[in-house]
Amino acid sequence: MSTMKRRRFLSHLWQAGAALVALAGAWTSWDLLRPGEAKGFGGKIRTVPPAAIPENGVIEIAAARAYLVNIGGEVVALSQKCTHLGCRVPWCESSSAFECPCHGSVFNRAGEYRAGPAPRGMDRHPIEVGTDGLIYIDTGSTEDGPPPGPETIDEPVTGPNCAQGAE
Numbered sequence: 001m002s003t004m005k006r007r008r009f010l011s012h013l014w015q016a017g018a019a020l021v022a023l024a025g026a027w028t029s030w031d032l033l034r035p036g037e038a039k040g041f042g043g044k045i046r047t048v049p050p051a052a053i054p055e056n057g058v059i060e061i062a063a064a065r066a067y068l069v070n071i072g073g074e075v076v077a078l079s080q081k082c083t084h085l086g087c088r089v090p091w092c093e094s095s096s097a098f099e100c101p102c103h104g105s106v107f108n109r110a111g112e113y114r115a116g117p118a119p120r121g122m123d124r125h126p127i128e129v130g131t132d133g134l135i136y137i138d139t140g141s142t143e144d145g146p147p148p149g150p151e152t153i154d155e156p157v158t159g160p161n162c163a164q165g166a167e
Contacts, residue, residue, distance in 0.1 A: 044136045050075050050129060056155075058091045058109060064137040066125055067091060067098075071110045071153060075139045077125040078111040083145055084118040092162035096155060098122065099162050109155055113148040121145030 031091045045064040053059055053075055059068045060080075065088075067078045078098075082089045087102035097114065098107040105116030112121040126138045 002081040043140055044138050046130070046132075047135045047137060049133050050135060056109070060091065062138060064125065064139050066137055066139065068127075068135065068137075069109055069111070075127060075135060076110065077127045077135075079125060079142060081123065082118060082119050083123060084102050084116065089122065090162070094159040095161050096158040097161075101162075106161075108151055108153060110151070110153050112146055112153075114151070120147050 034121065047061050047064065048059065048069065051118050053070045055070050057070075061068060064077070065080045067080065069076050069078060080088050080090075082100040082102065082105055084100065084103055084105050089098045089100045089101050089105070090106065092099045096109065098109075098111065100106070100116065102105075102116070103117050105118035106114040107118070107122050108114055110121075111124065124143045124145065126141050126143065128136050128138070130136050
């Protein structure tokens with residue numbers, strides 16, 4: 001059995017230490033560079049079961065910056081962003097419409113254009129019902145809202161407008 005000299009032992013020790021540091025660096029870099037699943041806005045947001053959405057109502061999903069509406073038995077996720085200049089468009093209970101407080105664009109409950117400077121209806125996010133029975137809104141993807149034209153739902157204005165300056 002040969003005896004290892006001190007200098008050779010220290011050389012192997014330094015090599016092992018450098019290999020451990022390189023391994024730790026690679027491990028850390030892999031965790032940082034590896035693409036992960038998007039959490040929060042920009043990913044899929046878990047919401048409510050389809051049965052929780054009232055037939056003629058609107059549910060705001062703040063984490064998704066969207067509204068869930070039931071249009072003829074189909075659940076639709078509408079973006080809160082106005083298609084005119086990107087202001088947040090709130091739901092007005094008194095008029096039963098979405099009204100942009102910035103420039104007065106108005107949309108019906110289905111997100112279809114009614115009035116104002118917006119070029120189209122409210123944009124939509126794709127949705128899916130998960131295995132847990134909840135609706136997931138994909139906020140990383142947006143579909144353009146419908147062009148101005150006849151409304152597909154017959155829901156007249158029910159009262160006064162909420163937005164300042166809106167007619």
